[in-house]
Amino acid sequence: MTAHAVLVSEVETRLSDAGLPPLAWYDVLWALERADGKRLRMSELADLTVLSRSNLTRLVDRLESKGLAKRVRSKEDGRGAYAVVTASGRAMRRRMWTIYSAAIKELFENHIDSDDAASLDSTLRRILNAARA
Amino acid sequence: MTAHAVLVSEVETRLSDAGLPPLAWYDVLWALERADGKRLRMSELADLTVLSRSNLTRLVDRLESKGLAKRVRSKEDGRGAYAVVTASGRAMRRRMWTIYSAAIKELFENHIDSDDAASLDSTLRRILNAARA
DNA sequence: AAATACTAGTTGCAATTGCAATTATATATA
């Protein structure tokens, strides 16, 4: 928990120092870029990013107000909406990635050999899957 | 990051369902119980718990208002205060620990063998120390 | 000793978050 707190706050500081938005924006933008059909329902996006629905609603509001994403009402389900990333959203994610990836390299990769990394990966996945089951 | 989010929120849910306060309260209470002389300066406590100063100030306000901790002005330094845990603060921490420790067992220990645990521990410590250096 | 710079902690304010209630639509039941 301490490692998480320290490292995340270090990444946030670097993003903020570079005049870029918080890490959560990255997660949302990246989830949308990766998604099949380049779009996700609000609730799918909330699940993938591990954000509460209301939290995600307002994060997408902020993205939309900056032109980084937009909502598209669903044809199939009149209640629902898809979130979609815009061209400038993709550009923003790339800019964030230059900072974020450098931080990952410096803070993680430089201090873990590939055995450690594999072990960490498999341990955390196993725990996460168990917690979700 | 996903594992962290899911597991912490699971622990918070269990505490809340048991009518107990958030995990951050546990960290503060426990830091105070462990501390040499059973007390810590506000800034030491903030550092140990990885909370911002203002955040900690208000968390200690809340603990104080529930009678779980109190502030004692420092004799040596008129600006400073020590935070001290009260008897009912210790009792609260023990009650929280019954829930918290059960969650740790169920969510972590049951899914990690001792090699994995040792590896996880050493990897995270190494990364944390490097980030702080 | 006075002036200056520093440190510990708190506070005001704006932004973010979480929960419960709400709106609008879809599905199931009588």
Add this chain to the structure above:
DNA sequence: TATATATAATTGCAATTGCAACTAGTATTT
């Protein structure tokens, strides 16, 4: 078909957080 039930997403409100400014005391410089 009307009624009840469930779901997707948003919103209101209260609580929490973060940042910058502030207060009060300590240390350093001249």
